[in-house]
Amino acid sequence: MHARNKATTVNNPTTGERTSERELVFARTIHGPARLVFEAWAKPELFQRWWAPKSMGMTIPSCEIDVRVGGGYRLLMRHAAFEQPMAFFGRYLELTPNARIVWTNDESPDGPVSTVALEETAGATRVVLRDLYPSKEALDAAIASGSPCGITAETFNQLEELVAALRSNRKC
Amino acid sequence: MVPYTAPRLSASFGALSDPTRRGVLEHLGRADASISELADKFHMTLTGMKKHVGVLELAGLVTTQKVGRVRTCRLHPRGLAEEAAWIEKQRQLWDARFDALNDVVAHLHGKEKADARKK
Numbered sequence: 001m002h003a004r005n006k007a008t009t010v011n012n013p014t015t016g017e018r019t020s021e022r023e024l025v026f027a028r029t030i031h032g033p034a035r036l037v038f039e040a041w042a043k044p045e046l047f048q049r050w051w052a053p054k055s056m057g058m059t060i061p062s063c064e065i066d067v068r069v070g071g072g073y074r075l076l077m078r079h080a081a082f083e084q085p086m087a088f089f090g091r092y093l094e095l096t097p098n099a100r101i102v103w104t105n106d107e108s109p110d111g112p113v114s115t116v117a118l119e120e121t122a123g124a125t126r127v128v129l130r131d132l133y134p135s136k137e138a139l140d141a142a143i144a145s146g147s148p149c150g151i152t153a154e155t156f157n158q159l160e161e162l163v164a165a166l167r168s169n170r171k172c
Numbered sequence: 173m174v175p176y177t178a179p180r181l182s183a184s185f186g187a188l189s190d191p192t193r194r195g196v197l198e199h200l201g202r203a204d205a206s207i208s209e210l211a212d213k214f215h216m217t218l219t220g221m222k223k224h225v226g227v228l229e230l231a232g233l234v235t236t237q238k239v240g241r242v243r244t245c246r247l248h249p250r251g252l253a254e255e256a257a258w259i260e261k262q263r264q265l266w267d268a269r270f271d272a273l274n275d276v277v278a279h280l281h282g283k284e285k286a287d288a289r290k291k
Contacts, residue, residue: 013267014263014266014267014270015263016259016260016262016263016266017259018255018259024259024262026262026263026266028266028267028270030270030273030274030277031274031277031278032274032277032278032280032281033281036277036280036281036284037273037277039280040273040276040277040280046276046280049272049276050269050272050273050275050276051269053265053268053269053271053272054272055268055271055272056264056265056268125277127270127273129266142258143254143255143258143259
Protein backbone atom coordinates (compact mmCIF):
# COMPACT_ATOMS: atom_id res chain seq x y z
CA MET A 1 0.00 0.00 0.00
CA HIS A 2 2.89 2.34 0.74
CA ALA A 3 5.45 3.02 -1.95
CA ARG A 4 3.95 3.04 -5.40
CA ASN A 5 5.38 0.48 -7.75
CA LYS A 6 6.28 0.97 -11.38
CA ALA A 7 3.72 -1.53 -12.65
CA THR A 8 0.90 0.45 -11.04
CA THR A 9 2.09 3.62 -12.71
CA VAL A 10 2.29 1.92 -16.09
CA ASN A 11 -1.19 0.42 -15.82
CA ASN A 12 -2.61 3.61 -14.40
CA PRO A 13 -1.28 6.42 -16.55
CA THR A 14 -2.17 10.04 -16.23
CA THR A 15 -4.23 11.01 -19.24
CA GLY A 16 -4.26 14.50 -20.68
CA GLU A 17 -6.34 15.81 -23.53
CA ARG A 18 -8.00 18.83 -25.02
CA THR A 19 -11.64 17.88 -24.82
CA SER A 20 -13.05 21.00 -26.46
CA GLU A 21 -12.02 24.38 -27.84
CA ARG A 22 -11.82 25.75 -24.29
CA GLU A 23 -11.06 22.80 -22.06
CA LEU A 24 -8.17 20.56 -20.98
CA VAL A 25 -8.74 17.45 -18.85
CA PHE A 26 -6.17 15.48 -16.84
CA ALA A 27 -7.09 12.34 -14.92
CA ARG A 28 -5.54 9.68 -12.74
CA THR A 29 -6.59 7.15 -10.10
CA ILE A 30 -5.02 7.70 -6.68
CA HIS A 31 -4.78 4.79 -4.24
CA GLY A 32 -6.66 5.81 -1.12
CA PRO A 33 -10.01 7.20 -0.03
CA ALA A 34 -11.37 10.50 -1.40
CA ARG A 35 -11.36 12.13 2.04
CA LEU A 36 -7.55 11.77 2.22
CA VAL A 37 -7.05 13.06 -1.33
CA PHE A 38 -9.22 16.02 -0.36
CA GLU A 39 -7.21 16.57 2.80
CA ALA A 40 -3.96 16.55 0.79
CA TRP A 41 -5.52 19.24 -1.45
CA ALA A 42 -6.98 21.39 1.31
CA LYS A 43 -4.21 21.52 3.95
CA PRO A 44 -1.30 23.78 3.00
CA GLU A 45 1.36 21.67 4.75
CA LEU A 46 0.21 18.62 2.73
CA PHE A 47 -0.57 20.50 -0.49
CA GLN A 48 2.94 21.86 -0.85
CA ARG A 49 4.39 18.36 -0.56
CA TRP A 50 2.99 17.35 -3.95
CA TRP A 51 1.84 20.38 -5.97
CA ALA A 52 5.37 21.31 -7.08
CA PRO A 53 6.91 17.90 -7.64
CA LYS A 54 10.63 17.57 -6.89
CA SER A 55 10.92 15.21 -9.86
CA MET A 56 10.04 18.18 -12.12
CA GLY A 57 12.72 20.30 -10.47
CA MET A 58 10.14 22.46 -8.72
CA THR A 59 9.84 23.73 -5.18
CA ILE A 60 7.31 25.91 -3.36
CA PRO A 61 9.17 28.50 -1.30
CA SER A 62 5.89 29.80 0.05
CA CYS A 63 2.27 28.74 0.01
CA GLU A 64 -0.87 30.15 1.51
CA ILE A 65 -4.12 28.39 0.80
CA ASP A 66 -7.45 29.01 2.42
CA VAL A 67 -9.72 26.34 0.98
CA ARG A 68 -13.25 27.66 1.51
CA VAL A 69 -15.68 29.42 -0.82
CA GLY A 70 -14.39 32.95 -1.24
CA GLY A 71 -11.02 32.03 0.23
CA GLY A 72 -7.85 32.59 -1.75
CA TYR A 73 -4.51 31.00 -2.44
CA ARG A 74 -1.07 32.42 -3.18
CA LEU A 75 1.85 30.25 -4.18
CA LEU A 76 5.39 30.91 -5.20
CA MET A 77 6.97 28.18 -7.28
CA ARG A 78 10.62 27.92 -8.10
CA HIS A 79 12.05 26.12 -11.10
CA ALA A 80 15.64 25.82 -12.32
CA ALA A 81 14.59 27.21 -15.72
CA PHE A 82 13.38 30.50 -14.19
CA GLU A 83 15.59 33.09 -12.53
CA GLN A 84 12.78 34.29 -10.31
CA PRO A 85 10.08 32.32 -8.56
CA MET A 86 6.70 32.29 -10.32
CA ALA A 87 3.57 33.50 -8.57
CA PHE A 88 0.22 31.74 -8.75
CA PHE A 89 -2.92 33.01 -7.10
CA GLY A 90 -6.69 32.91 -7.26
CA ARG A 91 -9.92 32.29 -5.37
CA TYR A 92 -11.93 29.22 -4.48
CA LEU A 93 -15.37 29.38 -6.10
CA GLU A 94 -16.97 26.12 -5.02
CA LEU A 95 -16.28 23.49 -2.42
CA THR A 96 -17.86 20.13 -1.72
CA PRO A 97 -15.91 18.33 1.01
CA ASN A 98 -14.24 15.13 -0.21
CA ALA A 99 -15.69 15.55 -3.72
CA ARG A 100 -15.05 18.82 -5.54
CA ILE A 101 -13.02 22.03 -5.52
CA VAL A 102 -13.31 24.86 -8.06
CA TRP A 103 -10.80 27.72 -8.21
CA THR A 104 -9.68 30.56 -10.46
CA ASN A 105 -6.17 31.12 -11.82
CA ASP A 106 -5.80 34.89 -11.63
CA GLU A 107 -2.09 35.24 -12.39
CA SER A 108 -3.10 35.48 -16.04
CA PRO A 109 -6.03 37.69 -17.17
CA ASP A 110 -7.22 34.83 -19.42
CA GLY A 111 -6.45 32.04 -16.97
CA PRO A 112 -8.72 29.01 -16.72
CA VAL A 113 -11.19 28.06 -14.01
CA SER A 114 -9.97 24.74 -12.59
CA THR A 115 -12.25 22.04 -11.22
CA VAL A 116 -11.08 18.91 -9.48
CA ALA A 117 -13.63 16.13 -8.99
CA LEU A 118 -12.98 13.14 -6.72
CA GLU A 119 -14.84 9.88 -7.06
CA GLU A 120 -14.09 6.99 -4.75
CA THR A 121 -14.50 3.36 -5.81
CA ALA A 122 -13.29 0.40 -3.76
CA GLY A 123 -10.78 2.41 -1.76
CA ALA A 124 -9.26 4.21 -4.76
CA THR A 125 -10.10 7.71 -5.94
CA ARG A 126 -10.52 8.84 -9.52
CA VAL A 127 -9.17 12.38 -9.76
CA VAL A 128 -10.35 14.42 -12.76
CA LEU A 129 -8.92 17.90 -13.22
CA ARG A 130 -10.58 20.25 -15.73
CA ASP A 131 -9.11 23.57 -16.87
CA LEU A 132 -11.84 25.60 -18.55
CA TYR A 133 -10.50 28.66 -20.37
CA PRO A 134 -12.68 31.74 -20.97
CA SER A 135 -12.44 31.28 -24.75
CA LYS A 136 -10.86 29.22 -27.50
CA GLU A 137 -8.50 32.16 -28.10
CA ALA A 138 -7.37 32.12 -24.46
CA LEU A 139 -6.45 28.43 -24.60
CA ASP A 140 -4.78 28.83 -28.02
CA ALA A 141 -2.76 31.75 -26.64
CA ALA A 142 -1.66 29.72 -23.61
CA ILE A 143 -0.50 27.00 -25.98
CA ALA A 144 1.23 29.49 -28.29
CA SER A 145 3.06 31.06 -25.33
CA GLY A 146 4.68 27.67 -24.80
CA SER A 147 4.97 28.23 -21.08
CA PRO A 148 4.30 25.21 -18.91
CA CYS A 149 1.42 26.61 -16.89
CA GLY A 150 0.06 29.46 -18.98
CA ILE A 151 2.50 31.80 -17.25
CA THR A 152 2.76 35.21 -18.85
CA ALA A 153 4.76 38.36 -18.30
CA GLU A 154 1.89 39.44 -16.08
CA THR A 155 3.02 36.86 -13.57
CA PHE A 156 6.36 38.53 -13.16
CA ASN A 157 4.90 42.03 -13.07
CA GLN A 158 2.84 41.15 -10.05
CA LEU A 159 5.60 39.25 -8.36
CA GLU A 160 7.11 42.08 -6.35
CA GLU A 161 3.81 43.05 -4.84
CA LEU A 162 3.08 39.44 -4.01
CA VAL A 163 6.44 38.80 -2.41
CA ALA A 164 5.94 41.84 -0.19
CA ALA A 165 2.51 40.58 0.82
CA LEU A 166 3.84 37.12 1.55
CA ARG A 167 6.72 38.48 3.62
CA SER A 168 4.38 40.36 5.89
CA ASN A 169 2.09 37.39 6.31
CA ARG A 170 3.94 34.14 5.83
CA LYS A 171 2.17 31.14 7.18
CA CYS A 172 3.66 28.02 5.71
CA MET B 173 -10.67 12.76 -28.72
CA VAL B 174 -7.45 10.78 -28.61
CA PRO B 175 -5.37 11.51 -25.51
CA TYR B 176 -2.00 13.08 -26.25
CA THR B 177 0.25 10.49 -24.68
CA ALA B 178 3.86 9.55 -25.30
CA PRO B 179 3.03 6.51 -27.50
CA ARG B 180 1.31 8.86 -29.91
CA LEU B 181 4.44 10.99 -30.26
CA SER B 182 6.56 7.92 -31.00
CA ALA B 183 3.90 6.88 -33.55
CA SER B 184 4.70 10.01 -35.53
CA PHE B 185 8.39 9.08 -35.64
CA GLY B 186 7.43 5.62 -36.88
CA ALA B 187 5.22 7.20 -39.52
CA LEU B 188 8.07 9.35 -40.78
CA SER B 189 10.52 6.46 -41.08
CA ASP B 190 9.06 5.42 -44.46
CA PRO B 191 10.13 7.30 -47.64
CA THR B 192 6.72 6.89 -49.33
CA ARG B 193 4.97 8.36 -46.32
CA ARG B 194 7.41 11.27 -46.23
CA GLY B 195 6.66 11.79 -49.92
CA VAL B 196 2.93 11.76 -49.21
CA LEU B 197 3.38 14.40 -46.51
CA GLU B 198 5.40 16.60 -48.87
CA HIS B 199 2.73 16.20 -51.52
CA LEU B 200 -0.06 17.06 -49.08
CA GLY B 201 1.98 20.07 -47.97
CA ARG B 202 1.38 21.47 -51.47
CA ALA B 203 -2.21 20.34 -52.00
CA ASP B 204 -4.90 18.06 -50.63
CA ALA B 205 -5.31 14.82 -52.56
CA SER B 206 -7.56 11.79 -52.72
CA ILE B 207 -6.22 8.32 -51.88
CA SER B 208 -6.45 7.27 -55.54
CA GLU B 209 -4.53 10.36 -56.69
CA LEU B 210 -1.80 9.53 -54.15
CA ALA B 211 -1.77 5.88 -55.26
CA ASP B 212 -1.26 7.01 -58.90
CA LYS B 213 1.40 9.50 -57.98
CA PHE B 214 3.43 6.97 -55.99
CA HIS B 215 2.74 4.04 -58.35
CA MET B 216 1.00 1.98 -55.71
CA THR B 217 -2.17 -0.04 -55.35
CA LEU B 218 -5.14 1.65 -53.68
CA THR B 219 -4.87 -0.82 -50.78
CA GLY B 220 -1.16 -0.07 -50.27
CA MET B 221 -1.77 3.67 -50.20
CA LYS B 222 -4.72 3.27 -47.82
CA LYS B 223 -2.35 1.54 -45.39
CA HIS B 224 0.22 4.33 -45.57
CA VAL B 225 -2.43 7.00 -45.10
CA GLY B 226 -3.81 4.99 -42.18
CA VAL B 227 -0.40 5.10 -40.45
CA LEU B 228 -0.10 8.85 -41.04
CA GLU B 229 -3.63 9.38 -39.74
CA LEU B 230 -2.93 7.33 -36.59
CA ALA B 231 0.17 9.42 -35.93
CA GLY B 232 -1.94 12.56 -36.10
CA LEU B 233 -0.08 13.92 -39.14
CA VAL B 234 -2.88 13.65 -41.69
CA THR B 235 -6.66 13.85 -41.56
CA THR B 236 -9.02 12.31 -44.09
CA GLN B 237 -12.59 13.03 -44.99
CA LYS B 238 -14.86 10.92 -47.14
CA VAL B 239 -17.25 12.73 -49.43
CA GLY B 240 -19.27 10.38 -51.58
CA ARG B 241 -16.84 7.75 -52.80
CA VAL B 242 -13.75 9.93 -52.58
CA ARG B 243 -11.57 10.06 -49.46
CA THR B 244 -9.62 13.31 -49.36
CA CYS B 245 -6.38 13.54 -47.38
CA ARG B 246 -4.92 16.72 -45.95
CA LEU B 247 -2.16 17.66 -43.55
CA HIS B 248 -3.22 18.20 -39.98
CA PRO B 249 -3.59 21.93 -39.34
CA ARG B 250 -0.30 23.64 -38.62
CA GLY B 251 0.35 24.10 -34.93
CA LEU B 252 -1.13 20.80 -33.94
CA ALA B 253 2.29 19.36 -33.21
CA GLU B 254 3.03 22.29 -30.91
CA GLU B 255 -0.33 21.85 -29.25
CA ALA B 256 0.31 18.15 -28.70
CA ALA B 257 3.76 18.89 -27.26
CA TRP B 258 2.36 21.54 -24.91
CA ILE B 259 -0.42 19.28 -23.69
CA GLU B 260 2.13 16.50 -23.22
CA LYS B 261 4.25 18.83 -21.06
CA GLN B 262 1.18 19.64 -18.96
CA ARG B 263 0.34 15.97 -18.73
CA GLN B 264 3.85 15.17 -17.50
CA LEU B 265 3.51 17.84 -14.81
CA TRP B 266 0.21 16.32 -13.68
CA ASP B 267 1.70 12.84 -13.83
CA ALA B 268 4.50 13.91 -11.46
CA ARG B 269 1.99 15.71 -9.24
CA PHE B 270 -0.27 12.68 -9.07
CA ASP B 271 2.72 10.44 -8.22
CA ALA B 272 3.57 12.73 -5.32
CA LEU B 273 -0.10 13.03 -4.28
CA ASN B 274 -0.33 9.25 -4.26
CA ASP B 275 2.63 9.12 -1.86
CA VAL B 276 1.11 11.74 0.44
CA VAL B 277 -2.23 9.89 0.52
CA ALA B 278 -0.49 6.54 1.14
CA HIS B 279 1.40 8.14 4.02
CA LEU B 280 -1.80 9.58 5.55
CA HIS B 281 -3.57 6.27 5.09
CA GLY B 282 -0.73 4.35 6.76
CA LYS B 283 -0.67 6.76 9.70
CA GLU B 284 -4.43 6.52 10.09
CA LYS B 285 -4.29 2.73 10.23
CA ALA B 286 -1.43 2.80 12.75
CA ASP B 287 -3.36 5.26 14.94
CA ALA B 288 -6.45 3.03 14.78
CA ARG B 289 -4.41 0.05 15.94
CA LYS B 290 -3.07 2.01 18.93
CA LYS B 291 -6.59 2.72 20.17
